[in-house]
Amino acid sequence: MECIRLRIQDLDFGHSLVYIRDAKGSKDRVVPLPVAVKDELQFRVEKVKTIHDQDLLQGFGKVYIPEALSRKYQNAAQEFRWQYVFPAKKLSTDPRSGIQRRHHVLESGLQKAVKIAVDRAGITKRASCHTFRHSFATHMLENGVNIRIVQELMGHADVKTTEIYTHVMEKDISVISSPLDLL
Numbered sequence: 001m002e003c004i005r006l007r008i009q010d011l012d013f014g015h016s017l018v019y020i021r022d023a024k025g026s027k028d029r030v031v032p033l034p035v036a037v038k039d040e041l042q043f044r045v046e047k048v049k050t051i052h053d054q055d056l057l058q059g060f061g062k063v064y065i066p067e068a069l070s071r072k073y074q075n076a077a078q079e080f081r082w083q084y085v086f087p088a089k090k091l092s093t094d095p096r097s098g099i100q101r102r103h104h105v106l107e108s109g110l111q112k113a114v115k116i117a118v119d120r121a122g123i124t125k126r127a128s129c130h131t132f133r134h135s136f137a138t139h140m141l142e143n144g145v146n147i148r149i150v151q152e153l154m155g156h157a158d159v160k161t162t163e164i165y166t167h168v169m170e171k172d173i174s175v176i177s178s179p180l181d182l183l
Helices: 035-057 067-072 107-120 129-142 147-154 159-168
Strands: 017-020 029-032 087-093 100-104
Touching: 029 147, 035 087, 107 129, 129 147, 129 159, 147 159
Parallel strands: none
Antiparallel strands: 017 029, 087 100
């Protein structure tokens, strides 16, 4: 859900950051934007801009935003920066308000896309969207990132939750130096 709820304003290409809002535990957090996907995401943003402009011309272009923000910023729902990075193909009627607008893609659609990509890549292990989260934490720890930083990136309230990822790390004791050798 964190991925499909991303809004245009959550992508900071200048600083290579992604702002994840109202994530697990209703907390916000920031994660690095991978250089490998930066160009593709910028292209996606351009496509979303085209879709949004077309929606505006047809009298639509609003997205859901929290009610308190909607009251404070009355035109925010139709501003480009509030649009979803992964918008649905079709407009739909919001059951809460009765307003026709473009929502984000469905979670099930993302799950199906990941399954297809995993199959096409020839990966035989079971993999899901959540697998990427686990892999992210594990690889960060394997690359020597401090566990407290990984805890923050993952949005874990307790470092013990982050420590779970240390058990799957590749442990190669042969590459570790004794502290005595560092004197």
